Amino acid sequence: xxxxxxxxxxxxxxxxxxxxxxxxxxxxxxxxxxxxxxxxxxxxxxxxxxxxxxxxxxxxxxxxxxxxxxxxxxxxxxxxxxxxxxxxxxxxxxxxxxxxxxxxxxxxxxxxxxxxxxxxxxxxxxxxxxxxxxxxxxxxxxxxxxxxxxxxxxxxxxxxxxxxxxxxxxxxxxxxxxxxxxxxxxxxxxxxxxxxxxxxxxxxxxxxxxxxxxxxxxxxxxxxxxxxxxxxxxxxxxxxxxxxxxxxxxxxxxxxxxxxxxxxxxxxxxxxxxxxxxxxxxxxxxxxxxxxxxxxxxxxxxxxxxxxxxxxxxxxxxxxxxxxxxxxxxxxxxxxxxxxxxxxxxxxxxxxxxxxxxxxxxxxxxxxxxxxxxxxxxxxxxxxxxxxxxxxxxxxxxxxxxxxxxxxxxxxxxxxxxxxxxxxxxxxxxxxxxxxxxxxxxxxxxxxxxxxxxxxxxxxxxxxxxxxx
Amino acid sequence: xxxxxxxxxxxxxxxxxxxxxxxxxxxxxxxxxxxxxxxxx
Numbered sequence: 001x002x003x004x005x006x007x008x009x010x011x012x013x014x015x016x017x018x019x020x021x022x023x024x025x026x027x028x029x030x031x032x033x034x035x036x037x038x039x040x041x042x043x044x045x046x047x048x049x050x051x052x053x054x055x056x057x058x059x060x061x062x063x064x065x066x067x068x069x070x071x072x073x074x075x076x077x078x079x080x081x082x083x084x085x086x087x088x089x090x091x092x093x094x095x096x097x098x099x100x101x102x103x104x105x106x107x108x109x110x111x112x113x114x115x116x117x118x119x120x121x122x123x124x125x126x127x128x129x130x131x132x133x134x135x136x137x138x139x140x141x142x143x144x145x146x147x148x149x150x151x152x153x154x155x156x157x158x159x160x161x162x163x164x165x166x167x168x169x170x171x172x173x174x175x176x177x178x179x180x181x182x183x184x185x186x187x188x189x190x191x192x193x194x195x196x197x198x199x200x201x202x203x204x205x206x207x208x209x210x211x212x213x214x215x216x217x218x219x220x221x222x223x224x225x226x227x228x229x230x231x232x233x234x235x236x237x238x239x240x241x242x243x244x245x246x247x248x249x250x251x252x253x254x255x256x257x258x259x260x261x262x263x264x265x266x267x268x269x270x271x272x273x274x275x276x277x278x279x280x281x282x283x284x285x286x287x288x289x290x291x292x293x294x295x296x297x298x299x300x301x302x303x304x305x306x307x308x309x310x311x312x313x314x315x316x317x318x319x320x321x322x323x324x325x326x327x328x329x330x331x332x333x334x335x336x337x338x339x340x341x342x343x344x345x346x347x348x349x350x351x352x353x354x355x356x357x358x359x360x361x362x363x364x365x366x367x368x369x370x371x372x373x374x375x376x377x378x379x380x381x382x383x384x385x386x387x388x389x390x391x392x393x394x395x396x397x398x399x400x401x402x403x404x405x406x407x408x409x410x411x412x413x414x415x416x417x418x419x420x421x422x423x424x425x426x427x428x429x430x431x432x433x434x435x436x437x438x439x440x441x442x443x444x445x446x447x448x449x450x451x452x453x454x455x456x457x458x459x460x461x462x463x464x465x466x467x468x469x
Numbered sequence: 470x471x472x473x474x475x476x477x478x479x480x481x482x483x484x485x486x487x488x489x490x491x492x493x494x495x496x497x498x499x500x501x502x503x504x505x506x507x508x509x510x
Contacts, residue, residue: 029478035485042489166489172496209488289509296507299500351507 019094024215030151030223032213037144037163039210040099043203044106044140045170047075047133052178056187061122068122071113071129073396078134080393083142087386088243090139095147095214102140103207109133110200118193129196140207141167141389145369146382147216153237154223156370157321161313164366168306174199238444240377246384249445251375254438258325259368260391260398261435265332265428266361267399269354270305272407273298280344280418300351301358308359313366321371325439328360328367333432336425343418365392375444402427 015021050072057068090098112128144163152159181198185191246252269276274294284290316324335353342349368388373381406424 027474027478029482032478032482032485035489038489038493042492166493169493169496172500173492174496176496176499206488206492209485213485289506292503292506293509296504299503300507303497303500303504 017093017097017100019096019216022094022096022215023218024221026218028215030217033144033148033151033215034159034162036099036210036213036215037148038166039213040102040140040143040207041163041166042170042173043207044102044137045167046174046178046199046203047072047079047137048168048171049174049178050075050129052175052182053192056182056192057122057125060188060192061117061120061125063122067126070126071133074126074130075134075137076396077393078131079137079141080390080396082135082138083386083389084138085386086135086139087142087383088380090142090386091146091243091380091383094216095143096211098139098143099207099211099214102136102143103204103211104136106133106136106140107200107204107207109136110196110203114193114196114200117189117196120189138386138389142382142386144210144214145385146378147214149369149373149381150217150378152223155314155317156373157316157324157367158310158314160369161310161366164313164369165306165309165362167365168302168309168362172302172306237373237377238375240379241384241445243380243383243387246372246376246380247387249376251442251445252384252388254442255368255371255375256388256391257438258329258435258442259364259388260395261431262325262328262332262364263361263392263395264399264402265336265432266305266358266364267395268336268403268424268428269357270301270361271400271403273301275407276421279416279420280350281347282417297351297354301354304355304358305362308362309366312359312363313370316367316370321367321374322439322442324363324367325371326436328364329432329436329439332357332360333429333436336429336432339418340422340425340429375442 050069053071054065054068057063058065086098109128109130109132112132113125116122116124116128145160148159148163149156178195178199181195182191185194185198241249274297277294277297278290281293282290284293312324312328335357338349338353344350369381369385372384372388376384403421403424406427407420410420410423
């Protein structure tokens with residue numbers, strides 16, 4: 001291939017991924033966009049099913065509990081970092097480029113992990129899945145967010161709720177599927193390698209459909225909304241801000257605390273769901289029945305986490321973002337108080353409260369992009385979202401640390417039953433109340449200058465979206 | 470928009486929603502199967 005044809009190929013390839021190439025034709029249905037986003041999020045969400053590999057890695061590669069958890073932990077940390085670092089590039093280069101990079105890194109990471117399992121090198125699994133795959137997680141997570149909200153300016157909460165529900169749903173698929181793959185291929189080195197490789201290849205194909213399907217709305221595109229004069233107008237986007245401007249506002253950091261503490265509170269239950277159930281309701285006809293019931297409890301929480309993302313986030317389009325966070329944080333604090341006071345007096349009450357708490361945990365993730373749009377406009381909402389996800393990484397360390405440290409201490413002190421969690425749940429109440437106060441302090445920021453008002457990309461900022469009620 | 474373009478849009482819509490809907494339904498089914506054990510005792 002000569003020099004010129006090589007450059008031409010490169011330009012064509014870059015063009016295929018560029019923003020210009022994915023502007024939708026007139027008549028393109030916006031309902032084709034959520035499946036594009038879901039094909040990315042359902043794949044990368046499989047990271048939450050990592051625990052199914054822990055035992056095989058321990059038995060086959062002699063990896064300790066800590067070491068076998070490292071690919072997941074590193075993956076989540078790198079998710080937050082890469083979303084923050086690459087957020088601006090994702091905004092500039094567009095969603096197809098971002099989805100392509102995410103698919104390459106995530107599937108590539110799985111293929112590296114497959115090679116590492118074949119040669120028996122645990123450190124390379126950590127690099128492949130945690131580091132390379134983690135970059136794919138971060139870029140993939142934020143890739144469709146801004147685009148979805150531009151296609152659904154009338155329902156941004158519902159649109160991002162779809163995608164982020166997909167991230168929760170990814171684990172629901174990957175957990176039984178990867179277990180099935182290990183049953184077929186075995187859990188020795190070759191079996192693990194074949195499992196990782198099959199996952200890498202299947203996810204590459206699955207995500208490629210999203211890369212091909214993704215479209216940006218044409219300029220001046222308006223949603224086909226039929227609205228009567230009496231209906232409330234949709235919540236308007238805030239004045240456009242760049243990511244660098246946004247992180248200098250108190251609103252960004254108040255929302256950072258809100259997300260961080262809401263996630264911490266959810267992880268408080270999610271992290272030890274099965275032991276919590278066994279400690280609250282230890283009486284069962286047999287040990288196997290108790291184990292099955294605890295597994296059922298974990299399953300129910302996963303479903304609540306996933307459904308909460310779409311249901312509550314969609315409701316935020318009607319009720320307003322600030323009011324929804326009042327619900328997540330205020331009712332969440334009351335929920336933890338109920339768990340402390342009622343203990344195991346009523347199993348139905350315990351289940352209802354836990355379902356609500358986990359649905360609020362998922363909803364906190366799903367509603368936050370629309371909240372950012374309300375505050376900082378469309379211009380760099382994906383990049384701002386990426387920077388906000390560092391709150392998730394922080395909570396991912398804080399939540400398990402609080403619950404596990406206190407529970408381990410109580411167990412060592414000989415405490416049994418629900419009392420093991422009294423103090424950690426009390427801390428969650430305090431964190432949620434602090435987050436509630438932060439939410440109350442959030443106001444739509446004023447445009448930094450008249451220039452900023454002129455560069456608003458889609459909607460007038462004349463209506464404050466973050467209203468009081 | 471022409472009739473054939475509208476039809477191809479609809480087919481693409483159905484296929485793309487099935488593409489993500491079928492695996493998601495499989496995941497939810499596997500999950501829901503475990504829940505009855507929670508109420509068995």
